[in-house]
Structures are given as structure tokens and as C-alpha cells.
Amino acid sequence: MKILLKQAKIIDPSSSFNNEQKDILIEKGQIVEITDQIKEDKKYTIIQSSDLHVSKGWIDLKAHFCDPGQEYKETLESGLEKAAKGGFTRVGVLPSTTPVMDQRISIDSLYRKAAKNLTGVIPMGCLSKQMEGKELAELYDMQIAGAALFTDDRLSTDAAVLSNALMYAQNFEGKIVVSLGNSSLSKNIQVNEGEASLKTGLKGDPIISEIIEIERHLRVLEYSGGSLHISGVSTQHGATLIAKAKKKGLSVTAEAHVMNLCFDESEVLEFNTRFKTLPPLRNKKDTKSLVKSLSEGAIDCVVSNHRPTDEDEKEVDFENATFGAPHVQTLFSAMNTNTQLKLNELISILSDRPANIIGITTRPIEKNSVADITIFDPNENFDASTLSSKDKKYSPFDLSKLKGKVIGVVRDGKFNMN
Template sequence: MKLLLKSATILDAKSDYHRKTVDILIENGVIKKIAQGIKTKPDQTISFKNLHVSRGWFDSSVSFGEPGFEERETLANGLDTAAKSGFTSVALNPETYPVLDNSGAISSVKSKAEKHPVSLFPVGALTVKAEGVDLAELYDMQQAGAISFGDYKKSVTNPNLLKLALQYTQNFDALVQSFPQENRIATNGLVNEHHQSTMLGLKGIPNLAEELQITRDLYLLEYTGGKLHIPTISTEKSVKLIKDAKRKGLDVTCSVAIHNLLLTDELLNEFDTNAKLLPPLRTKKDSKALINGLKDGTIDMVTSDHMPIDTEHKKVEFDNALFGSIGLESAFGALNTIFTPEESIDFLTRGKERFKINNTEITEGNPANLSLFEVEEDYTFGPEHILSTSKNSIFLGKKMKGKALGIVTEKGSRTV
């Protein structure tokens, strides 16, 4: 199988082809030739106006629903959505029914995705049924293909349980995730605790709920050792806490959801349930700190935090709506409004190392693992841009710059 990418501008700062516009010939999943004006008869040609390519993008927090919530999203359509959104690999959250808390469940979702061009890496639940009581079969799940362990959007209430997890996983060099929220502070809050929540009469989740949990988790990490990942931080002080921990030499990483970089709790004025997110949208001061933390390396990666929710559970009263927004389709276009294309690509790829995923260089002889995109088009994100089964996007009506066009990997290709 010969595939030819025509007139593609490569953005790969570590490649000799960085910023060069070339043709890329791929045979049986391997990059065979990179040059201008390649003359061959390919089985497939991919050509777009203003085509750019980079190393494949990775999203560390994606939910698809299947098994159990197929009405929200299936694995097949979710992977197609990821591919057309430019992602060559995704980490699948264990928020399914049943929860991905054993080796059989991990093997099942991996087998369903094995032939798709997007590589799917399951996150195993940290505790049985994600109930926070007993540790799940962590080692067995890792052997089956789990790349880390955490209960999605559920904090580890029992500090001793997290201590045991950090100690136990050192035996097989595994990564533990801990969602940053102290539930006894957050209680039944719905949005950021600030003047907006007071004016709108909505129960708030204070910054303290996140920062207190992070402080506790970092103390535990300092005591136990091990590897800790804190997903989707959202406050200015959280950035400082993690920066200080890294200076101490603790093995900690963190991510930020793209919507927390660009959007604030001012969006709550219309009581749009798409703006009901966890962690909640915070203030401009927090967003600025998150952007700076991403730029200086304190925050290790961005995520779409893609969470499809069906209409029945989203288009309801604000109090009753489920938390979450889809985000794969809008990820690059949103990032590219506040960062350069090179910065956006860096933020979408540098999380791979933490999750032990190959970050393949664009060079002859390497397996193809390419994200395809364009960087210039300005547009408003609308329903026509949504590929997911669920339509709960926080970015509807927001300005975008640049679009994902698809992917090419050693397992195949998908384009818009």
C-alpha cells in the first residue's frame, strides 16, 4: 500500500525537515521518502490546501461511553472522531459500565480498537468499580495493556489507599492518577465559587477543594515515592504547588483541560449546561496562570477531557445536568487561537513520554505517525464541526483558528 502526502509543510522542531514543504511517501505504514515533487503512482493521495503535518497528537483523557453508555458514544465512532480531530493516540478513561477495573475489561476494549489507525490506550480504574474502597487488579491490568490507573473524576478520599497505590505500583513502574478535588470541601458544588456563583445562585466549588487535595497528594508522594499524575488542574495556586513539588524532585506531572485555558466562569450567565464542567471554569486570573504554567513546563500536557453526554442528561436543569463537554473536534482550533502552531503541537505531543508512548520523529525509515492539519482558517465552531454522537460542546459559537484534517499511521489513515 503506497500513500502519498502532497505538498505538506512539516512542523517538527527536532526534524531536519522542520518548516519545509515536501511530499511524503509512505509504504506499508513506513515513511519511505521525504522530498519535493515525488513521482510515483500511489494507491492513495492525500492533498489539502495549506496542508501541515506533525508528529502524532496524544490526548491523555478521553471518554467514549462503550461499554455501557453507547448512546453517548461508541468506540468505533469515538476513534473516528479522534482520528479526524488529528489524534493518533488516546488514553481511554475507565468511566464505562462496567468500569474498566480488571484485565479482561482492558483486553476487551483494546481488542475492539486494534485495527483502527488511532492507538487506544486504556486507563485502568485505581479501585474496584471506581468506588474508592479497595485497590483494583493493577498489575494484571498493566499486563493487559493499561497505561496508568485512576478513577475518572473521582478523588481518592482515603489517603492510605493512595499511599498503598503509590508504594505498590513502584514494583512494576506504573503511573497513578489522582483527581484533584477534596469532596468534603467541594460538597455538592456545581460551578466555581466566586462572584458569578453568588450572583447566579449556584452552589460553588472553591479553589481550596482542588488545592487542598493536591497538597495532600504531594505530601503522600514525597513520603512514598512512585509516579503521580494529577489530571486537569484549574487554579493559579495549583500551578504553584506543582512547580514547587517538581523543584523538590518529586516525580509528578499534571495536565490542563483546553477549555480551562481559554474560557472562564463568565460563561455561566446563560445557564448553559455545556459550561457545567469538572473541574469548573475558573477566573481569568486562573486561566492566565494555567497558560503560563503550560509555557514554562510546570503543566506537562493539555487534554480535551472529551466527555460525551447524551441530551437526556445534558439538556436539563443546571442542577441535574451531568458534568462534561466533548472536546476532540475543537482541540487544535481552540489552542491555535492563543498559541503558535508549534506551541500547540508541543502541548499535544509532549505528554507521550509520561505515558510511555512513542513520539516518533518524522524521518525516512520510521513508522508513520502523523497528524494532518491546517493553521490559518478562521471560523466559528458550530454543530457542523461536531463528529461525536453527543453534541455537548462548550466551544459551540466560539472563534477558532486552524483545523485538524486527519491522521496517517502505520495502521492506516483517516481524513475529514
């Protein structure tokens, strides 16, 4: 297939065409020409929009595709198809499935099942056996099979297990991922401790819970060495601690969930289960400061924390509803609409920064490069017709107000157009 992008603005600091509008011709997955004007041909699939943009392929480092174990909510195939529609050419797949992915055979199986999809998987292996938090899983075997990150998802990581993991993973440059929320302080929490807990009467999650966990993780990192990635930062204080650790020279990176960057705790005051998430939505000050920390680099990237759901989990009382919502298709539009980030900044947060976290080399948008790109229009309205009926129903965003449309993605010779 030959694809012609007409007058696309290139957003790629590593490209000699950065911030320039060009025609781009892609043939058999390779960029064969970049110039001011390319004559149209009936053999070309022509892509144009009023404000067409192109960047390196986007990367989402955290999504749950429920496969195996809960395929009634999502399958790996449907999840990767949604990721492509959301503009992602790679997605980190959480290991908290049934059974969990704590062995090499699990990583091998994930790759085999994903092989035909355009969007590639970034396998995440369990940090501990059976995700029980007691004994290290076979990290090296999973890394040999292709696991890029190791995590026990939402489980609070024991200090001894974390220390052993950080020291062991140094032998093969593995990266350990930890979540936040102290196992005692955050037990059975529902909302943020503050306005949300006072007005709803629901159990609140104190920010000290996140602060204690970050301080503990950083202390263990300083003692053990290695490379640590902190997932789900939601408070101003937490981001400040990470910024200070980076200045000290610790090998630490961090991410925030799209929900915590776009909403605050006022959304749960009417007990809307679509806004029930972990970590819980914090106060307005935390939300605003988190976006600033993302801009300044204390927080490295944003993730969807995509969690498919259904009626039994969301159409119930708030206390009995599950945490999470589907986000992999709305992440770009949500960030583009609800934050004050500049477009070039947002694209770096979606492409180069997560690539740096997992240590992959991305290809610049240049002539003769293999195309791994996302095509989008930041000023077109989000196309809600691309969402499944369930994802429309349980998305917390007002889809009619989202600005930013993903038009297509190209990777490894495959092309998906919305």
C-alpha cells in the same frame, strides 16, 4: 495506498527536517521519501492545503467513550473515529464505564474492540476495586495486559489508598492518576466560588478545595515515592504548587482540561449547561495563568476530557445537568483559536509531552520511519461538518469561529482523511 503530502511544513524537533517545507511520500504506512519536490502520479492520493503542516501523531490522555454501559451516548468505535477526525492517533480511555474496568479481562476486551480502528487506545485501569476507593484493584495484572495509567476518574482518592498505590506501582513502573476536588469542600458544587456563585446563587467550588488536594497528593508522593499524574488542574495556585514539586525532584506530571484553558466563569452566568464542567470554569486570572503554566511546563499537557452527552443530561435546569461536553474533535482548533500559544509549542503539548508522560517512544518524521502522523492546516477554518449532530449541539465552542483544520491522520498503515 500511496499518499503524497505536497509542501507540508514539518513540526517535529526530533526530525532533521524540522520547520522545513517538504513533499512527503508515504507508502504502506511508511515514509519512503522526503524531499523538496516529488513528481505527482495518478496512483497517489494527493494532500495539499494553503498552509499544510504535519507533525507526530497527537495524543489525548483523557476521554470517556461510555462503552460499555452507555452506548446510547457513544461507543468505543464511534469515539475512536471522532478522535481520528480530531487528529489523535492515540487516546487514553477512562475506566469509569459500566461495569468499570478494574480487571485484566476489561483491558483485554478494550484492546480487542479497538483493534480495527486507526486511533489506538491507551487503556486506563481503575485504581481501586469497583472504583469504590477502598481497596487497590489488580494494578499489576492490568499493567501486564497493557494498562498505562490507573485512576478512579473523578473520585477523590483516599490518602492511604494513594500511598499504597504509589508504593506498589513502583514494582512495575506504573503511573497513578488523581483528580482534584476535596470530597467535603466540593460536595454538590455547581460553579466556581466567586463571581459565578454570587451572580447565579449556585453552590460554588472554592479554589482551596483544589489546593488542599494537590498539597495532600504531593505530600503522599514525597512520602511514598513513585510516579504521580495530577489531572484537571484549574487554578494558578495549583499550577504553582506543582511547579515547586517538580523543582524539588518529585516525579509528578499534570494536565489541564481544554475547557479550563479556553473559558472562564463568566460563561455560566446565563445558566448555559454546555459550560457546566468539572473542575468548574475559574476566574479570568486563573484561566490566563493556566495557559502560561502550560507554556512554561508546570502543566505538561492538555486533554479533551471528552464526555459525550444527550438531551436528558443537558436540556434541563443547570443544577440537574451533568458535567462535561464532547471535545475530542475540537481540542486542537479550540487551543489554536483561544490561547496565545505558539504553534510549535501547541504541537509539542499535543504530541511529545503526553508521550513522555506515559513513557512511549515516538517515531521522528524521517525517511524510512513508520508513519504515525497528524496532517493539519492551522489557518483553515474548523470543519464543523465532521461533527455529529449531538456534538454540534452540545459543544461549548462557537464552531464558526474556530481556526485550525485537521486534514488527516496516518498510523500503523491506516489512513483517515477528513
